[in-house]
Structures are given as structure tokens and as C-alpha cells.
Amino acid sequence: MEATLNVLSTGDLGISTSTDGVWDKVCLAYPLLTSNELPEECPDDDNVLKEINELKLNTFVEDIVICRIEQIMRQKITPEFWGRFSGRKTEIDGFERFKGAVDYLYSSLASFLSTVEKLEKLRFISRFNRVIYGEDTLLGAFKVIMTSTLLSQLPLTHQVITEDFYKVSFKVFCNTDKSEADQDESTEDVVQCGGCSHEIEHCRCQTILSVFHETNRKLIELDLLERLAGEVITSLIHIRIENHVQESCKGSFDTSYISSLESWLSTVVLGWLTHVYSGNAASTQSSIKKFHQKISHFLYETYTRTRIEQLFNIIIEYPDSQPAVEDLRICLQKTDLRLYLTQKLQRALETRLLHPGVNTPDVLTAYVAAIRALRQLDPTGVLLETVTQPVRQYLRWRDDTVRCVVSSLTEEGPSELADELVRGEALQLDEGTPLDEDMANWETWNPDPVDADPSKTSKSRRTSDIISMLVNVYGSKELFVNEYRTLLADRLLSQFSYNTEKEIRYLELLKLRFGESQLHYCEVMLKDVYDSKRINAHLHSDPNFNLDRQQFPSMAMILSAQFWPPFKEETLELPSFVKEHLQIYTKAFETLKGNRTLSWKPHLGSVNIDIELKDRKINLTVSPTHATIIWHFQTKNQWTVEELSQLMHVPATVLRRKIAFWQSQGMLREVSTDSFLLVEESATRSRCPVAPDMVCEDEETESAMASAHDQREEELQVFWSYIVGMLTNLDLMPLDRIHQMLKMFASQGPTAVECSLQELRHFLDRKVREHKLLFSGGFYRLPKS
Structure with missing residues (x-):
């Protein structure tokens, strides 16, 4: 596209022509003032320049020449240059058009x-x-004119052609670098060049690289490389880095990639940038160094963001993913993405872990893995404290968390928590007060990160082990000790072997964590088992008691009631001959112990029975309730649930569940609703009969101990008598006043029970629903009798 140029005249300039033909000489020195064509060369006439200087027309001549240059740039060169950026068909075509446009601009x-x-x-x-x-210089002013004029007419489509030029060259360079690395491999099967996409015989890679080098040299010489292509070059490098990072470390956590990524950046990306800036050796090093700092930071940031997106899976796979965690630790020191990591990981935990569909043991496993991984990621413990806050709140909300933790601590086989317990470190609870040891190594002391909680010391964050952190979820080790006590009771009452070696070992390990005073009750429980074994052996070996001469042997687990957790309140009426045997055992015990006696729990324990049917004999070990049910069928072949419930003093709902066990063994059949018949013929037996002499257990292994909720309800009943007494004397009282008086009188002594204000409100509201209290106007009072 060509623009019409107006030739300047002396009239346009506002000067007289009577200055001895000076204007003619000026036009002779600067032909572009009167020509529409670009001058090839200006005549060198020093006399003309001296004459202009003598007439003091220096500034005037300089102004009109610069004005003329601006006019030619604006009306002819710039439109022609940008006109070559349209009509692109392919990337190679765009490459050629960019090269042609730069050549035209450079020559013009x-x-x-x-x-x-x-x-x-x-x-x-x-x-x-x-x-x-x-x-200060005219050359500098000329380049400013050139650059501003080009950018003032910048078309919207210029980036497409620019991207084509650098995309093609980058692809060719990477392919050349790869070919040099793999030059020993056979290329007989390669038909098409991976760089220029031509056939091998007609490869244009070297030509493209040569054109690329020459074009960049011209842009550098004109100071246009950064302005025209800087953004495109940076964008291409960023895209290339992102793609390479994704391809390199996608789903792989067991390998460190920082070194390989840095090497790739230095060889491939910086190698290409060296080709870009090689046209000007003086500025190449400074330009490359500046670019290297920028793209290195972008590489670390891209790799860090990629690992943060994968961090939940990295944590789940820890410690196999330890190299990925170490990479992320290094990258976090080079980037400012701690807040981004915290937000992304918290969101991932809430979405994938903290919902009812995930079992509590799985949540605990993930939490333990997070503790280990985040401790390596941030040794200060600040990230761990911040990120896992929602997990701790969620675990505190679940009812079975403590039981799952205690079970994991004492279970057999490989376990993260069991391994932690074996290490035997002392329990570290949150104290919130600085220790003298914090300043012991003051020379190596570093302040906590800015996102650290100022209410906690750095020492507590660094020294708390996994078990301590699980205990700190609730802030009370008494809760964990009580849960272990209940779990220990279940284990001891379910094995009936008097073997306590394993439990003693776990107890000794727990003492190192929680202290001996906290576990004194558990020691007594284990001693009860040992004493029971000794007492049983003594009573059965002493001929004065005649226990071995009874119809069947009786063994007892003798427990100290005040040291064991509360039992479930269940009843069972045993057959009379069984109660007689238990009474004989009780008298023998009283004879041995003097002023001590036994209070039997008939629904607990196990019974080994032989069942003789018409065509088979079966040996089973079942619970007393199961044994009592089947025993009654020897006196009568058919029973209803209601009849058995009245006879055995067991709720009908419990009986139906227990009878289902005998149905599964093919010994009972329901002939009508809640009516069961004894099956003696093997032909009508279940398809899966029980083998003779088989020891069977109830499929539902239920805890003999009262639940934590039931235990708490029993503890809160201690307050009820105080509340009744207060309301009897004072008629009506608000909640706050009742709570204060309970803290003053009822919550004292070695067996004091603590009760929060909210818990007391729930307790009193339940009494209102049970019509034992009245509530009106914020005051509680007793109903009138």
C-alpha cells in the first residue's frame, strides 16, 4: 500500500527564497525533503552544512528533516510494513510473511x-x-519515532504472524536439539522431518534457523525485538514450560524432577533464547540473564502449582511420595504460594475426605499421612496446623474417632499409630506458654512464618508427635485413657483365655505416653484377670470345694467393679441348675476370700455346649443368652418370642436377633410370626450345616461395656439430686445460677464430674421433656405434685 507524499516548498516552510539559494542547497543535502522516494544516499557537502550553520538555520533544518522523516514513516513505511501481516494461510506462510516484513522495514x-x-x-x-x-542523540530520537509510529498503527492480527515465526523456529530448534541427542539411533524409518514437516531429503531446518537468526539480528539492531516480539516469546516459553511440566511429572510422585526441569530449561529454552539474541553479542548475556531469572521463577511457580493440585494424592501415598514433597518444599521457598497451597489443600480435604461417606479409620489414615507429609514440607509446623484445622474439627465431631484411634494404637500388624506408640516418646500437649528451651539454640533461631498462630510456641509445633496431635484434637488425654479402658475391657472379656501378655506390653507403652497415674485402673483390670486365673485354679484343685465334681465345670472372671468401666444394663434368667452351680462357686469364693462375695453378670461370658439331635451331635461355644434359648427347646419343641421373653427376662427385640443365629445353623425354623420350632432332622436342616465339634461365635460382636454416651448420662445423674434440692429450697432458678452452684458444690472431690453450661442445658431440657422439670421465662422449677 502506497501513500501520497506531499513535497515541501519554501512557502510551506514560511521562509524567503532570497537567502542566496540556501534552500536549494538544503534540499540538495537532504533529498528526502523534496522526493517521494526514499533516498538511497545523501550527498556529503560540508560547505552546505557550514553555510547552514553560518545562517543559524541549524534548529530549523533539523526540525523540518525530522518532520519529514515522521511523515514518511507514518504515511508510507508503517502501512506497508503492517500490510504484510495479513492473508496468512499456514504457520510456514506466517513465518515467511514475518521475515519479509522485517526485511522491508530494515531496508527502508x-x-x-x-x-x-x-x-x-x-x-x-x-x-x-x-x-x-x-x-540526546538523533539516532535515539529516530528510533523513538520509528517505534512510536509502528506501534500507533498496530493491527489486531499482528500477534498471529509473530507467533507463527517463533513457533516454527522453536519447533525446529527443539527437533534439532533432540536429533543431536539421538544421532546414534537409526533414522531409516523416519520419512518426515519433525521440525519443518518436510520430507527428510528436502529438510529446511537449517534454512529456517539461518533466517530466524538473521531476522532477530535486524530486530535487535532496530531495538524492536522486545517491543514487537517480547510478549509472544514470553508466552511461547510459558506454554512450553507448562506442557513440559505436565508431561514430565503427571501422576508420578516417587521421583524428584527439579534437577531435570532446571537442566531442560538451561539447554532447550535458554538455548533457543540464545539464538534469538545472538544477533547482538554485546547485549546477549544481559538479555539472557534477565530472561533466565523470569522463566526460572515461572518454572518453579508452574511446577509448584502442579504439585499443589496433586497434593492430596501425594499425601495419601506418603512416604512413597517423599521426593515430590521435598520438591514442593524447595519450590515453596522460591515462590509465594503458601496461601494458595493452604486454600487448595483445605478445599481438597473437605471435598474428598470430610463427609459421611468416608469411614473414620480412613479419615484418620489420611490425617496421619498429612501430619507426616506436611511436617516434611514445612518443619515449622505452621502449614500442618493451618491446613488440618478442618480435619481436627471434623474428627472431634465424629463419635467413634477416639475408639478408632485407640484400636489403631493397640492393633496387631503394621500400623502407623502402633509404630508411633512403640517409639515411646512422652506425650506433648498444647500448653500455649513458651519454654526456656525455646531460646537454647538462639544462634540458629528463626522467626515463625507470618501465617503462624501467635498463641502457640514454635517448639510445641515442632515436637508434637502424631499421637500427641490426635490427643490434642480433643485437648484431653483423660478421654483417650477412658476409651482405652473400655476397649481393654472388651478385649479381656471376649478372649476368656486369661492371656494378658500382649495387653501388658501395650499398657507399658501407653504409660510412657500418658503417665502411670492415668492408667492405674487399667493395671488393676489386668491384675484382676491374672488373679481370676489363679483363683479358678485354686478352687478347682482344692477338694474341699468339690467344683470338679459338679455336672459341668464353672470358671469365673472376677472383676473389681469400681475399677472397670460400667457394664450394659442387661438381664438374663438362667436355668435353675446353672444358677445352682454359680451359687456353689460363690460360696467357695466366699470361703476363700472371707468377707468378699460375687455379683454375677449372667449375660456375659461364654458357654461350651453339646447339642444332640436325632442324627447328629454338635459342639458350639456361644453366649449365655444363646445357650439359654436352645436349652429351653429341650423341654418344649416350639416357643414363641413372647414366651421366651417372659421366661428369660430378655427383651423381645434382643431375642429375635439371638434366635436368628440358631436359624442360620438350621436348628430352629420360624413356623409362624414370632413362633419357632426345633428342627431335629438333617433333611430339613440348612444347606450349610455346622460341622461337629465346631466353635461358633455370635456374628455380632457387641461391646459388653456401656457406650460413652450412656456413661456420660450416668455421670450427669449425679447432678440431679443436687438440682432437685436446689429447686426445692429456692423454687425457681435460671440456668447460669444452677451451673454456678453445681460447680461450687457438686463438682468437688476426687470423683468430681465436670459439666459445661451447654451440656447442662441439654440435660435440663431433657428433664423438661420427661416432665420432671418446668421451664418458663428463662427459669427452671419443679412441677407441683
């Missing part, structure tokens, strides 16, 4: 250099200097 602007040099000479002769467009 080169024609102005002699004019600029002539103006510089005029300045030297006249010994004056001034600043034009912020530049």
Missing part, C-alpha cells in the same frame, strides 16, 4: 541513516545539542 529504515548522520554532523559543526523526544 536503513535509507534514513545517512540523513541522520548528516544531521549529527551539522550538530557537531554548530557545537549545539538538544534533547528530542527524551533522547
